[in-house]
Amino acid sequence: xxxxxxxxxxxxxxxxxxxxxxxxxxxxxxxxxxxxxxxxxxxxxxxxxxxxxxxxxxxxxxxxxxxxxxxxxxxxxxxxxxxxxxxxxxxxxxxxxxxxxxxxxxxxxxxxxxxxxxxxxxxxxxxxxxxxxxxxxxxxxxxxxxxxxxxxxxxxxxxxxxxxxxxxxxxxxxxxxxxxxxxxxxxxxxxxxxxxxxxxxxxxxxxxxxxxxxxxxxxxxxxxxxxxxxxxxxxxxxxxxxxxxxxxxxxxxxxxxxxxxxxxxxxxxxxxxxxxxxxxxxxxxxxxxxxxxxxxxxxxxxxxxxxxxxxxxxxxxxxxxxxxxxxxxxxxx
Ligand SMILES: NC(=O)c1ccc[n+]([C@@H]2O[C@H](COP(=O)([O-])OP(=O)(O)OC[C@H]3O[C@@H](n4cnc5c(N)ncnc54)[C@H](O)[C@@H]3O)[C@@H](O)[C@H]2O)c1
Numbered sequence: 001x002x003x004x005x006x007x008x009x010x011x012x013x014x015x016x017x018x019x020x021x022x023x024x025x026x027x028x029x030x031x032x033x034x035x036x037x038x039x040x041x042x043x044x045x046x047x048x049x050x051x052x053x054x055x056x057x058x059x060x061x062x063x064x065x066x067x068x069x070x071x072x073x074x075x076x077x078x079x080x081x082x083x084x085x086x087x088x089x090x091x092x093x094x095x096x097x098x099x100x101x102x103x104x105x106x107x108x109x110x111x112x113x114x115x116x117x118x119x120x121x122x123x124x125x126x127x128x129x130x131x132x133x134x135x136x137x138x139x140x141x142x143x144x145x146x147x148x149x150x151x152x153x154x155x156x157x158x159x160x161x162x163x164x165x166x167x168x169x170x171x172x173x174x175x176x177x178x179x180x181x182x183x184x185x186x187x188x189x190x191x192x193x194x195x196x197x198x199x200x201x202x203x204x205x206x207x208x209x210x211x212x213x214x215x216x217x218x219x220x221x222x223x224x225x226x227x228x229x230x231x232x233x234x235x236x237x238x239x240x241x242x243x244x245x246x247x248x249x250x251x252x253x254x255x256x257x258x259x260x261x262x263x264x265x266x267x268x269x270x271x272x273x274x275x276x277x278x279x280x281x282x283x284x285x286x287x288x289x290x291x292x293x294x295x296x297x298x299x300x301x302x303x304x305x306x307x308x309x310x311x312x313x314x315x316x317x318x319x320x321x322x323x324x325x326x327x328x329x330x331x332x333x
Contacts, residue, residue: 004202004259010205015041018058026088043217062139073169078244082211082283087161087264088107088113089113089114089118089160089303090113090153090157090162090164091103091166092107092142092164092165092197093116093117093124093167093168094166094269095122095125095126096117096124096126096266097119097265097292098166098215098260098265098295099115099135099164099166099167100115101295102164103130103133103173103292103294104130104296105296105297105299105300106162106300107130107131107133107301108110109131111161111162112133112215113132113133113134114288115136115252116136116137116140116167117136117167118137118138118167120137123135123137126150134153136152139150139192140167140193140196141188141189141192143196146196146200147200150204153223154204160201160203160207160208160210161208161303162211162212162262162303163201163210163212164215164299165193165194165197165214165302166299168215168217168234168267169185169186170270170271171185171230172226172227173228173229174225177230178228180227182229183228183229186230186233190230191236191240194214195240198214198240198244202248202253205248205251206251206252209252210253211256211302212239212254212256213256213257213258213303214240214259215237215257215258215260216235216238216258216259216260217323218262219231219234220234220235220237220259221235221259238314241256241314242312245297246310249311249320254307254308255311255312255322256297256302256307256310256312256313256315257312257313257314257315258298258314259315259316259318260315260316260318260320261284261289261290261291261321262277262280262284262289262318263289267272277289280321283324283328284321285320285323286320287319289319290318292319295317298317302315
């Protein structure tokens with residue numbers, strides 16, 4: 001609506017400007033002509049412009065100047081209005097992989113995005129050339145850093161509509177050799193980080209009636225070998241999602257979870273051997289790994305108004321892996 005008014009005002013102002021400049025040119029030509037403008041029809045109206053007559057000064061004032069001023073005011077107000085209403089998001093672990101793909105999707109939707117990662121170099125590379133981003137180098141497993149990140153992100157964005165808790169570490173190992181240090185290393189990012197970021201940003205999300213999307217994993221839905229810490233952290237994220245959805249619903253905050261199956265990212269490739277890649281291929285009904293963009297699309301949906309009545313849910317974006325409890329490759333051949 002505002003846009004239509006603006007277009008009309010600009011068109012009016014434009015045609016007035018053209019009209020005025022035609023008249024100024026005409027008047028100048030008349031000034032220079034030996035016989036004045038006798039016989040010519042001046043665009044001032046249907047009257048003749050005398051040889052020594054110049055354009056009246058007040059011709060350039062109301063209502064022409066007023067129209068131009070009005071167009072300018074509407075345009076400034078529209079920019080401010082756009083800034084105040086433009087949707088925003090904070091994504092943790094946004095320097096690469098699923099987090100980066102989600103940031104790009106949000107940017108394409110016109111959101112302003114705070115991209116948080118503890119890897120400053122990778123984050124600088126990722127954000128180079130991306131407009132409307134706020135790169136924030138913080139470690140989300142550290143409560144003091146999370147408090148500072150939340151303050152800086154909120155100040156830079158003005159409002160927070162979505163928080164995507166995506167950062168995680170994958171550190172796999174057998175139960176018997178998983179010491180407390182490895183357990184804590186996984187838990188402090190994958191679980192504590194989700195809790196800390198959600199707590200710190202709840203006031204801003206209350207103000208915007210925003211949403212949280214937590215990224216868990218198929219490993220949080222189905223137990224497997226080597227994932228005592230990772231799988232348990234992701235199962236906890238799924239339950240944390242439901243706890244938050246239950247309590248924050250009354251503020252209009254929606255909280256959902258995406259559980260990716262295998263996606264070809266740096267995290268996955270660090271722990272998936274060629275054998276594992278082949279086995280996944282056989283065990284997944286869609287017979288392939290997911291892409292970062294496919295995960296971003298599900299996260300984007302949960303953050304959108306299309307999901308306005310969805311909260312407390314876990315969506316497995318996994319090519320059907322989770323749904324096939326006895327989908328043994330030999331039973332499918
Ligand atoms: N890739 C997969 O196959 C897969 C499968 C299931 C679940 N997931 C989940 O999806 C999410 C994204 O995975 P990805 O494959 O894109 O990962 P990735 O390793 O490619 O990216 C993770 C990013 O998080 C950052 N990060 C890690 N710990 C951090 C911390 N404490 N503070 C700030 N930043 C930190 C890293 O620097 C990195 O840039 C993770 O939650 C992961 O567990 C991935």
